[in-house]
Amino acid sequence: xxxxxxxxxxxxxxxxxxxxxxxxxxxxxxxxxxxxxxxxxxxxxxxxxxxxxxxxxxxxxxxxxxxxxxxxxxxxxxxxxxxxxxxxxxxxxxxxxxxxxxxxxxxxxxxxxxxxxxxxxxxxxxxxxxxxxxxxxxxxxxxxxxxxxxxxxxxxxxxxxxxxxxxxxxxxxxxxxxxxxxxxxxxxxxxxxxxxxxxxxxxxxxxxxxxxxxxxxxxxxxxxxxxxxxxxxxxxxxxxxxxxxxxxxxxxxxxxxxxxxx
Amino acid sequence: xxxxxxxxxxxxxxxxxxxxxxxxxxxxxxxxxxxxxxxxxxxxxxxxxxxxxxxxxxxxxxxxxxxxxxxxxxxxxxxxxxxxxxxxxxxxxxxxxxxxxxxxxxxxxxxxxxxxxxxxxxxxxxxxxxxxxxxxxxxxxxxxxxxxxxxxxxxxxxxxxxxxxxxxxxxxxxxxxxxxxxxxxxxxxxxxxxxxxxx
Numbered sequence: 316x317x318x319x320x321x322x323x324x325x326x327x328x329x330x331x332x333x334x335x336x337x338x339x340x341x342x343x344x345x346x347x348x349x350x351x352x353x354x355x356x357x358x359x360x361x362x363x364x365x366x367x368x369x370x371x372x373x374x375x376x377x378x379x380x381x382x383x384x385x386x387x388x389x390x391x392x393x394x395x396x397x398x399x400x401x402x403x404x405x406x407x408x409x410x411x412x413x414x415x416x417x418x419x420x421x422x423x424x425x426x427x428x429x430x431x432x433x434x435x436x437x438x439x440x441x442x443x444x445x446x447x448x449x450x451x452x453x454x455x456x457x458x459x460x461x462x463x464x465x466x467x468x469x470x471x472x473x474x475x476x477x478x479x480x481x482x483x484x485x486x487x488x489x490x491x492x493x494x495x496x497x498x499x500x501x502x503x504x505x506x507x508x509x510x511x512x513x514x515x516x517x518x519x520x521x522x523x524x525x526x527x528x529x530x531x532x533x534x535x536x537x538x539x540x541x542x543x544x545x546x547x548x549x550x551x552x553x554x555x556x557x558x559x560x561x562x563x564x565x566x567x568x569x570x571x572x573x574x575x576x577x
Numbered sequence: 578x579x580x581x582x583x584x585x586x587x588x589x590x591x592x593x594x595x596x597x598x599x600x601x602x603x604x605x606x607x608x609x610x611x612x613x614x615x616x617x618x619x620x621x622x623x624x625x626x627x628x629x630x631x632x633x634x635x636x637x638x639x640x641x642x643x644x645x646x647x648x649x650x651x652x653x654x655x656x657x658x659x660x661x662x663x664x665x666x667x668x669x670x671x672x673x674x675x676x677x678x679x680x681x682x683x684x685x686x687x688x689x690x691x692x693x694x695x696x697x698x699x700x701x702x703x704x705x706x707x708x709x710x711x712x713x714x715x716x717x718x719x720x721x722x723x724x725x726x727x728x729x730x731x732x733x734x735x736x737x738x739x740x741x742x743x744x745x746x747x748x749x750x751x752x753x754x755x756x757x758x759x760x761x762x763x764x765x766x767x768x769x770x771x772x773x774x775x776x
């Protein structure tokens with residue numbers, strides 16, 4: 316029955332639903348999860364990679380720049396890092412748009428784009444795809460972790476409908492329900508950065524598909540404030556740094572390489 | 578000729594502009610407010626080019642800026658900080674310059690940044706020049722005011738001390754400029770917002 320109202324994104328069903336958007340969210344619920352936690356002095360983002368394998372050439376992210384482009388976590392501007400869940404190609408397109416929006420803001424106002432403004436820009440774009448053009452919506456949910464002088468550290472989540480909200484801790488993608496309840500139990504308002512890192516890694520280890528955490532399946536990033544310059548510092552961890560962090564937290568693999576099942 | 582002055586002090590910015598509207602040799606109006614209040618902590622004094630006939634430009638542009646700054650504030654729940662507002666205004670002037678007929682307006686932008694607790698003053702002209710300065714002036718009056726401000730300006734001055742320096746500038750302009758304005762409007766912006774000052 317719903318079939319009749321599926322093919323056009325820009326029309327309502329008789330029950331007042333927009334099916335294409337719901338289907339987009341369904342696609343996201345099968346994607347690798349992304350988790351974000353806000354603390355007093357920074358934000359932590361972690362994501363589960365789905366595209367893995369021995370034949371994958373990761374030399375780019377192993378040695379390259381600031382890890383600005385991974386599979387799940389991207390730097391949008393020097394003060395905003397985003398984690399994406401959903402259709403990768405759609406996500407890349409949105410990340411590109413967000414980066415341009417951030418630079419346009421910098422060009423006009425000579426300041427880092429405020430985090431909420433960036434989230435709004437993307438959401439305005441996403442909403443357009445649900446109302447005009449007859450094109451399908453973006454099958455991507457994003458978590459934006461950012462800093463601006465107005466509201467300090469902020470974490471936002473946006474979905475294919477073009478709606479967004481601010482969070483203290485949240486999760487999108489596969490097993491996000493489990494992760495969300497774990498976060499609800501464990502999160503404290505005065506959590507420190509170390510506490511947030513610890514919480515994120517613990518929740519990831521419980522909700523991820525694989526048995527142990529490792530840099531092949533995990534992407535990790537933090538956003539803090541440099542103590543001297545007082546400027547936001549986005550740090551997307553390299554695989555070696557992720558492994559080192561996991562070892563420090565006592566969550567790393569003990570044995571040698573475990574082969575990934577495809 | 579239109580004249581405006583501004584100076585920073587301890588936690589404030591003081592702006593003064595003449596209040597005359599002129600058509601050839603006639604003073605059409607003597608109580609014009611040429612200092613727009615762009616947001617709770619942002620003031621902008623506007624003036625035309627020396628000898629410019631097109632005084633419409635100044636008001637048009639000033640109102641365009643005022644409404645856009647206000648729109649930003651309404652859309653994003655917080656106002657633009659002075660440095661960012663200055664960049665936006667400068668960008669608008671730079672684009673105007675490269676259009677078929679550019680706006681002929683000079684500006685002094687004074688604001689108090691409520692996130693860093695610092696006063697800021699910017700000098701802008703119709704070419705899209707933007708500089709942050711401790712004190713500034715536009716118009717023929719600037720020839721007198723700037724040397725006085727060079728000598729007497731104190732960035733840590735109190736409001737009273739700042740007003741005393743301003744009075745020096747205004748007196749000198751009255752004394753030496755052939756067509757000197759009679760009255761001035763003086764406004765101040767600080768952590769508590771904007772208020773008008775009686776000289």
